[in-house]
Amino acid sequence: MTRKSSAYTIAITGILAAMIIMQAYIPMVGYIRITPLWPAISTIHLTVILAGILLGVRGGAGLGAFWGCISLIKAYTDATDPVTILLFRNPLIAILPRIMVGVVAGLVFNHIAKKHQKDVVGTIKMSVAGVCGALTNTSLVIALTWVFFANNANAVVKGADGSNLGWLLIGALAINAIAEALLAGILVPILGQALLRFKR
Incomplete structure (x- = not known):
């Protein structure tokens, strides 16, 4: 790693953190x-998606873990809704999906059509990486919730049981998932291309 790329990595990591x-x-x-x-x-x-794009899989995973740890801390110290208290005090639910956001974004952008980054194809890759990263977070939260709460599904969603908890969560979180995916698909390419210009 050159001195310039090392300085860029440190600077971007600090800014994103x-x-x-x-x-x-x-x-x-x-x-x-x-x-x-x-x-x-x-x-x-x-x-976190930007971290995966700009810093690669390791950088994305690291900042995803950082976000996950903050989510865990906030669930214990500053939770404002019962679902956050119930779900995000579990370290796996709080941290693992966040790590995978950065991993998936890093893989999509940096390992598909590697030569295309600052061109139109790179912009499209950023949008795809954004959508995939956002959906990864929601999907893993739902999957892990089902794993840990299948036997106590009613505590998560009233009237739920082990057989329908996953589907009820998909329905309940659909608005969140769509909004977060749209935000990522639109804003990640705009922000990512701006920040990528400083990379050497």
Whole structure:
């Protein structure tokens, strides 16, 4: 790694980590809350997706883990809805999906058509990486919730049981999933191409 690329990596890592902290703790920035009874729509996944694109799989995984740890801490210290308290106090549910957001985004952008980054194909890859990263987070949260709460499904969704919990979560989180995927598909290419210009 050259001195310039090393400096870029350190600078971008620091900037994105600071953004995650601000998004997590400034109201209505990292979490847009529609109702007090259900998890907010996240914008922090955008930062982790950008980490995967700009820093690769390892950088994306690292900042995803950072986001996951903050999610875990907030679930214990600053939770505002019962679902967050129930689900995100579980370290696997809080951290693993966040790590995989960065991993998936990094894989899609940096390992498919590798030569195309700053051109039109690169922009399309960023959009695809954004959508895939966002859906990875929601999908894994639903899957892990089903694994851990299949025997206590009614605690997560009233009237649910082990056989239908997954489907009920998909329905309940559909708005979140669609909104987060659309945000990522539109904003990640805009922000990513701007930041990629500084990479040497």
